[in-house]
Amino acid sequence: MAELDPEDAKIVTLARSSRARTGAAEGAAVRDTDGRTYTAATVALPSLKLTALQAAVAAAVASGAEGLEAAAVVTGADAVDADSLAAVRDLTADAPVLRADTAGTVVDVLR
Template sequence: MTETLTDEDRKLVVLARGALARAESPSGAAVRDGDGRTYAGADVRTRTLTLTGLQVAVASAISSGARTFEAAVIVNGAPDDPGLDTLHELSPEAYAVLTDTAGAPQQRIGRADA
Protein backbone atom coordinates (compact mmCIF):
# COMPACT_ATOMS: atom_id res chain seq x y z
CA MET A 1 0.00 0.00 0.00
CA THR A 2 1.60 3.26 -1.10
CA GLU A 3 -0.93 5.55 0.58
CA THR A 4 0.26 7.42 3.65
CA LEU A 5 -1.72 7.62 6.86
CA THR A 6 -3.35 10.81 8.11
CA ASP A 7 -2.23 12.23 11.45
CA GLU A 8 -5.46 10.94 13.00
CA ASP A 9 -4.87 7.45 11.57
CA ARG A 10 -1.29 7.48 12.89
CA LYS A 11 -2.74 8.19 16.34
CA LEU A 12 -4.89 5.07 15.97
CA VAL A 13 -1.79 3.06 15.04
CA VAL A 14 -0.03 4.23 18.23
CA LEU A 15 -3.07 3.32 20.35
CA ALA A 16 -3.46 -0.10 18.69
CA ARG A 17 0.24 -0.92 19.06
CA GLY A 18 0.07 0.11 22.71
CA ALA A 19 -2.89 -2.18 23.36
CA LEU A 20 -1.09 -5.03 21.60
CA ALA A 21 2.04 -4.52 23.71
CA ARG A 22 0.24 -4.14 27.06
CA ALA A 23 -1.78 -7.31 26.52
CA GLU A 24 1.14 -9.20 24.94
CA SER A 25 -1.35 -10.04 22.22
CA PRO A 26 -0.70 -10.97 18.58
CA SER A 27 -3.06 -8.22 17.36
CA GLY A 28 -4.37 -4.86 18.54
CA ALA A 29 -6.85 -2.34 17.21
CA ALA A 30 -8.14 1.17 17.73
CA VAL A 31 -11.24 2.98 16.49
CA ARG A 32 -12.27 6.61 16.15
CA ASP A 33 -15.94 7.32 16.71
CA GLY A 34 -18.09 9.92 14.99
CA ASP A 35 -17.19 12.49 17.67
CA GLY A 36 -13.44 11.91 17.29
CA ARG A 37 -13.03 9.92 20.51
CA THR A 38 -10.69 6.94 20.35
CA TYR A 39 -10.80 3.48 21.87
CA ALA A 40 -8.26 0.66 21.76
CA GLY A 41 -8.31 -3.06 22.40
CA ALA A 42 -6.28 -6.22 22.07
CA ASP A 43 -7.26 -9.80 21.38
CA VAL A 44 -8.95 -11.64 24.25
CA ARG A 45 -8.51 -15.39 24.25
CA THR A 46 -9.70 -17.42 27.19
CA ARG A 47 -11.34 -20.79 27.47
CA THR A 48 -14.79 -19.17 27.47
CA LEU A 49 -14.30 -15.93 25.50
CA THR A 50 -12.59 -15.12 22.21
CA LEU A 51 -12.62 -11.58 20.80
CA THR A 52 -10.40 -9.80 18.31
CA GLY A 53 -8.81 -6.50 19.24
CA LEU A 54 -11.21 -4.72 16.90
CA GLN A 55 -14.21 -6.36 18.55
CA VAL A 56 -12.89 -5.22 21.95
CA ALA A 57 -12.30 -1.65 20.72
CA VAL A 58 -15.74 -1.42 19.08
CA ALA A 59 -17.46 -2.88 22.16
CA SER A 60 -15.61 -0.43 24.40
CA ALA A 61 -16.70 2.46 22.20
CA ILE A 62 -20.32 1.33 22.11
CA SER A 63 -20.40 0.82 25.88
CA SER A 64 -19.08 4.39 26.24
CA GLY A 65 -21.88 5.81 24.11
CA ALA A 66 -20.43 5.79 20.59
CA ARG A 67 -23.03 5.29 17.89
CA THR A 68 -21.02 5.90 14.71
CA PHE A 69 -17.46 5.32 13.59
CA GLU A 70 -15.08 7.10 11.23
CA ALA A 71 -12.10 4.76 11.11
CA ALA A 72 -10.29 1.78 12.57
CA VAL A 73 -6.74 0.49 12.55
CA ILE A 74 -5.89 -3.16 13.07
CA VAL A 75 -2.24 -3.90 13.80
CA ASN A 76 -1.16 -7.37 12.71
CA GLY A 77 -4.78 -8.32 12.00
CA ALA A 78 -6.66 -9.95 9.15
CA PRO A 79 -9.01 -8.61 6.46
CA ASP A 80 -11.68 -11.06 7.61
CA ASP A 81 -11.70 -9.77 11.21
CA PRO A 82 -15.29 -10.20 12.45
CA GLY A 83 -15.10 -6.78 14.09
CA LEU A 84 -15.20 -5.24 10.62
CA ASP A 85 -18.75 -6.53 10.20
CA THR A 86 -19.82 -4.70 13.36
CA LEU A 87 -17.94 -1.55 12.37
CA HIS A 88 -19.67 -1.47 8.97
CA GLU A 89 -23.05 -2.46 10.41
CA LEU A 90 -22.99 0.71 12.51
CA SER A 91 -21.15 2.93 10.03
CA PRO A 92 -21.09 1.64 6.44
CA GLU A 93 -18.91 4.60 5.41
CA ALA A 94 -16.17 3.85 7.96
CA TYR A 95 -12.83 2.55 6.74
CA ALA A 96 -10.20 0.34 8.32
CA VAL A 97 -6.47 0.22 7.78
CA LEU A 98 -4.58 -3.00 8.39
CA THR A 99 -0.93 -2.56 9.33
CA ASP A 100 1.98 -4.82 10.10
CA THR A 101 3.35 -5.04 13.65
CA ALA A 102 5.55 -1.98 13.05
CA GLY A 103 2.51 0.06 11.99
CA ALA A 104 3.21 0.21 8.25
CA PRO A 105 -0.07 0.23 6.27
CA GLN A 106 -0.76 -2.99 4.35
CA GLN A 107 -4.39 -2.71 3.25
CA ARG A 108 -7.32 -0.29 3.41
CA ILE A 109 -10.86 -1.65 3.68
CA GLY A 110 -13.96 0.45 3.23
CA ARG A 111 -14.55 4.00 2.08
CA ALA A 112 -11.29 4.38 0.14
CA ASP A 113 -12.06 1.17 -1.77
CA ALA A 114 -15.15 2.70 -3.40
Protein backbone atom coordinates in the same frame (compact mmCIF):
# COMPACT_ATOMS: atom_id res chain seq x y z
CA MET B 1 0.48 3.70 0.69
CA ALA B 2 -0.04 7.43 0.78
CA GLU B 3 0.88 9.34 3.91
CA LEU B 4 -1.65 8.87 6.69
CA ASP B 5 -3.82 11.59 8.09
CA PRO B 6 -2.48 12.43 11.59
CA GLU B 7 -5.67 11.17 13.25
CA ASP B 8 -5.41 7.85 11.39
CA ALA B 9 -1.74 7.57 12.30
CA LYS B 10 -2.76 8.08 15.94
CA ILE B 11 -5.16 5.11 15.96
CA VAL B 12 -2.52 2.91 14.29
CA THR B 13 -0.06 3.90 17.02
CA LEU B 14 -2.64 3.22 19.73
CA ALA B 15 -3.48 -0.18 18.22
CA ARG B 16 0.19 -1.09 18.05
CA SER B 17 0.78 -0.08 21.65
CA SER B 18 -2.23 -2.11 22.85
CA ARG B 19 -0.84 -5.17 21.13
CA ALA B 20 2.66 -4.62 22.48
CA ARG B 21 1.50 -3.88 26.03
CA THR B 22 -0.51 -7.09 26.31
CA GLY B 23 1.49 -9.39 24.05
CA ALA B 24 -1.76 -10.22 22.25
CA ALA B 25 -2.10 -11.49 18.70
CA GLU B 26 -3.72 -8.22 17.62
CA GLY B 27 -4.24 -4.67 18.80
CA ALA B 28 -6.95 -2.35 17.55
CA ALA B 29 -8.24 1.17 17.94
CA VAL B 30 -11.33 2.94 16.68
CA ARG B 31 -12.25 6.63 16.48
CA ASP B 32 -15.90 7.51 16.93
CA THR B 33 -17.79 10.30 15.22
CA ASP B 34 -17.09 12.59 18.20
CA GLY B 35 -13.33 12.04 17.81
CA ARG B 36 -12.95 9.82 20.89
CA THR B 37 -10.68 6.80 20.60
CA TYR B 38 -11.01 3.32 22.07
CA THR B 39 -8.33 0.66 22.10
CA ALA B 40 -8.30 -3.06 22.78
CA ALA B 41 -6.32 -6.22 22.30
CA THR B 42 -7.36 -9.75 21.44
CA VAL B 43 -9.42 -11.38 24.20
CA ALA B 44 -8.78 -15.11 24.47
CA LEU B 45 -10.43 -16.43 27.62
CA PRO B 46 -11.95 -19.89 27.99
CA SER B 47 -15.43 -18.35 28.13
CA LEU B 48 -14.95 -15.29 25.88
CA LYS B 49 -13.15 -14.80 22.59
CA LEU B 50 -13.04 -11.46 20.78
CA THR B 51 -10.78 -10.13 18.11
CA ALA B 52 -9.06 -6.88 19.02
CA LEU B 53 -11.28 -4.96 16.62
CA GLN B 54 -14.45 -6.51 18.05
CA ALA B 55 -13.28 -5.57 21.54
CA ALA B 56 -12.49 -1.98 20.49
CA VAL B 57 -15.91 -1.62 18.84
CA ALA B 58 -17.55 -3.07 21.97
CA ALA B 59 -15.72 -0.50 24.13
CA ALA B 60 -16.92 2.30 21.85
CA VAL B 61 -20.52 1.08 21.90
CA ALA B 62 -20.41 0.63 25.69
CA SER B 63 -19.31 4.27 25.94
CA GLY B 64 -22.22 5.48 23.81
CA ALA B 65 -20.61 5.79 20.37
CA GLU B 66 -23.19 5.83 17.61
CA GLY B 67 -20.78 5.65 14.68
CA LEU B 68 -17.14 5.31 13.73
CA GLU B 69 -14.91 7.56 11.62
CA ALA B 70 -12.11 4.99 11.27
CA ALA B 71 -10.64 1.82 12.69
CA ALA B 72 -7.16 0.30 12.76
CA VAL B 73 -5.92 -3.18 13.50
CA VAL B 74 -2.30 -4.22 13.96
CA THR B 75 -1.89 -7.86 13.11
CA GLY B 76 0.46 -10.41 11.67
CA ALA B 77 -2.41 -11.84 9.62
CA ASP B 78 -2.70 -11.30 5.88
CA ALA B 79 -6.24 -9.92 6.17
CA VAL B 80 -8.78 -8.49 8.59
CA ASP B 81 -11.11 -11.34 9.50
CA ALA B 82 -14.77 -11.11 8.52
CA ASP B 83 -16.09 -10.92 12.09
CA SER B 84 -13.84 -7.95 12.90
CA LEU B 85 -14.90 -6.13 9.76
CA ALA B 86 -18.56 -6.91 10.48
CA ALA B 87 -18.30 -5.30 13.93
CA VAL B 88 -17.12 -2.04 12.35
CA ARG B 89 -19.76 -2.22 9.61
CA ASP B 90 -22.50 -2.73 12.22
CA LEU B 91 -21.86 0.87 13.31
CA THR B 92 -20.76 2.56 10.10
CA ALA B 93 -20.96 1.03 6.64
CA ASP B 94 -18.15 3.06 5.10
CA ALA B 95 -15.59 3.68 7.87
CA PRO B 96 -12.10 2.88 6.60
CA VAL B 97 -10.38 -0.02 8.36
CA LEU B 98 -6.60 0.28 8.30
CA ARG B 99 -4.66 -2.98 8.54
CA ALA B 100 -1.12 -2.50 9.75
CA ASP B 101 1.66 -5.03 10.16
CA THR B 102 3.32 -5.60 13.52
CA ALA B 103 5.78 -2.78 12.84
CA GLY B 104 2.84 -0.38 12.46
CA THR B 105 3.11 0.05 8.70
CA VAL B 106 -0.31 0.31 7.07
CA VAL B 107 -0.50 -2.35 4.38
CA ASP B 108 -4.17 -2.18 3.47
CA VAL B 109 -7.20 0.09 3.83
CA LEU B 110 -10.61 -1.53 3.61
CA ARG B 111 -13.53 0.68 2.68
